[in-house]
Amino acid sequence: MAFNPIDIRYASRAILKNNKGEIAIFNKSLKNEYKLPGGGIEEDEDKIKALKREILEETGCTIKDINFLGITIEEKSSTNFKQISYIYECNVLEDTNNLHLTKKELDEGAKLIWTSIENAYQLVKDSFNNLKGSKYDNLYKSLFMVKRDDKNTRILFKKINLCAIIYM
Numbered sequence: 001m002a003f004n005p006i007d008i009r010y011a012s013r014a015i016l017k018n019n020k021g022e023i024a025i026f027n028k029s030l031k032n033e034y035k036l037p038g039g040g041i042e043e044d045e046d047k048i049k050a051l052k053r054e055i056l057e058e059t060g061c062t063i064k065d066i067n068f069l070g071i072t073i074e075e076k077s078s079t080n081f082k083q084i085s086y087i088y089e090c091n092v093l094e095d096t097n098n099l100h101l102t103k104k105e106l107d108e109g110a111k112l113i114w115t116s117i118e119n120a121y122q123l124v125k126d127s128f129n130n131l132k133g134s135k136y137d138n139l140y141k142s143l144f145m146v147k148r149d150d151k152n153t154r155i156l157f158k159k160i161n162l163c164a165i166i167y168m
Contacts, residue, residue, distance in 0.1 A: 011085040012051035013038030015069070016059060018092045022114040024059045025123060029109035032130045034123040037112075038085070047086045055090075057100040059112055064093040 013036045016024040026037045037058040041050040048066065055063050067089045074083040101110050115123070 007081045009081070009083045010041040010047075011039055011083060012041060012047050012054060013085050013087050014051060014055055014063070015087070015089045016055060016061065016063065016092065017090070018061075018095070018114055020114070021116070023117055023120050024061070025113045025115060025120045026058050027109075027111050027113050027123075028105065029111060031108050031132050032127050033108075034113075034120075034127045036087075051086075051088055051090075056096075058105075058110075060096045060098045060100075062093040062096070063090040066090045 014024075016037060018024070024037050025034050027034050037055055038051065039054040039058070041047060045053070051066070052063060055061055069087045069089050072085045072087060074085070075081075099110075099112060113120075113123075
């Protein structure tokens with residue numbers, strides 16, 4: 001039996017907040033997919049350089065106050081694929097209002113949504129049961145992405161609620 005090595009991809013993602021306290025959610029409307037902005041780290045990049053590039057592409061924003069939150073690991077056994085995502089919390093430095101989307105993202109109805117952390121958490125959570133595949137990605141891959149960001153937004157949602165409880 002031949003051994004197929006695991007394909008590993010590294011990525012940087014962000015819980016990006018604007019000056020209204022809203023966070024950015026990247027939505028692919030034709031797939032009903034809601035996720036945090038971010039993406040793959042290229043060979044010539046470190047985690048922060050990739051984060052800045054991906055956030056600029058998907059949100060049109062430059063960022064500041066970058067804080068590392070943790071790592072999520074997706075293991076897709078049926079495709080022998082593993083993704084390690086570095087998750088950050090950061091703020092908008094400048095919003096250029098100019099997204100740089102790929103043809104794939106445009107074909108899938110990509111758009112940026114600014115919303116409360118509570119609503120973002122609900123959008124990501126609810127999309128899991130309503131996802132659709134596309135000509136680019138099968139449903140299996142999308143389910144993992146949404147599940148990953150469900151956990152990431154849940155962490156921030158709990159952090160905000162815990163802070164509210166402590167300061168009350």
